[in-house]
Amino acid sequence: MCGDGLSNGHNGTTSGVNGGFQQPPNPYTGPSDYLSNVANFKIIESTLREGEQFANAYFDTETKIKIAKALDAFGVDYIELTSPVASEQSFQDCKAIASLGLKAKILTHIRCDIGDAKKAVEAGVDGVDVVIGTSKHLREHSHGKDMEYITKTALEVIEYIKGTGLEVRFSSEDSFRSDLVDLLSLYKAVDKIGVNRVGIADTVGCASPRQVYELVRTLRGVVSCDIETHFHHDTGCSIANAFCALEAGATHVDTSVLGIGERNGITPLGGFLARMVVSAPDYVKSKYKLHMIKEIEDLVAEAVQVNTPFNNPITGFCAFTHKAGIHAKAILNNPSTYEILNPADFGLTRYVHFASRLTGWNAVKTRVQQLGLNMTDDQCKEVTAKIKALADVRPIAIDDADSIIRTYHLELPHAEKIAANGHAEHVVA
16 A cells, blocks of 8 residues: 555545535525524533443543543533442542533433432532433333322422522433323423423434424423433434434434444434534534544544444445445546535545446546556556456455556556656646
8 A cells, every 4th residue: 555544444545635525505405494403502422321321331430531521622512421329430430520620511310319319419510411201111110100200209309400500401211102291291390490401312212203303393382491302223213313303493412422322322423413514514613623523433432342333424434435436537526426524524535446346447547646657548447447357356455456557557668658648747737
């Protein structure tokens, strides 16, 4: 490999055209909705709470502090921590992170219980996220309480936390399998006493974007406080659901790095921002240090001993790799032809894959130039045919393709090399 700077592990070649990225307008974008918060949302980053529930997760205090500092530097609004009631170390970790003086507000997540609330206040956090199951499934098989008890206890816990001067959010659990009348009555009651946020949680990942939009839109008409949303990824809808929630008037979205969490996890931070930077580029780029996404994902991936998926938005192995010949030609002319995201926004580079049977001569021509060789277009087409011929027989690596290019160039008659040099100089001129 000849110094292509493949910093994020792509097997390809950089196109050399990160500039000039101009995204054409979307003809299907309608007029903006006055309730929409697509360009005005806040992130509650839950890697250190929901993420601790991931099967492979074990974060010692040092790792938690590293992750918290990285997320803070990135620009998240809130960092949510595991309940201080979970264990003595969880309590000590809450205290340690709350005392770091980060810009992000530090939250902890507790059951709707006055004892939990007192422990959370003792931990020194900026806010407390209170949750209780409201669906028939959880009321019967988890805590066993009826809606009257839930409402009464919620009001007591919220009043206590408010009395300490801390921020407080109240959320139902399993919101999308809960009775709508029960939900709205409960939210109306807690909103009346001045809760900062109410939350809806797709705890089992069953909700569809349309369901999310309708529930949030309905809730927006019932409460005046902020609305937080928490979406699990069991059926693959977490990013779409988060986006639709913002369209409907939600204000806050829970995320975790790489989406880690209980079972298949929740809305991934990187994937969510990939969606949002397309919809609200000015807001997202001015608020979040997007170039840090890969660094943060690598930090968490190492901590939980997983690899970044090949198709992960932004940082996946193939995210900005182009292989088909038609695609490559268009990308070399104008990157936005086959990219909705600009890799430069994330500190990354696009790659044109040229070592395959699908390669086109434009991609090979770019590689020839990177190798410091001069060939005419016809010569590039001939060497492309040789690369394709070998790739039809067996898989080939970049070194194989480079060897074919170099050998072909070396064997060119002297007169043809001179002609190629003259052609190249003519193009530059």
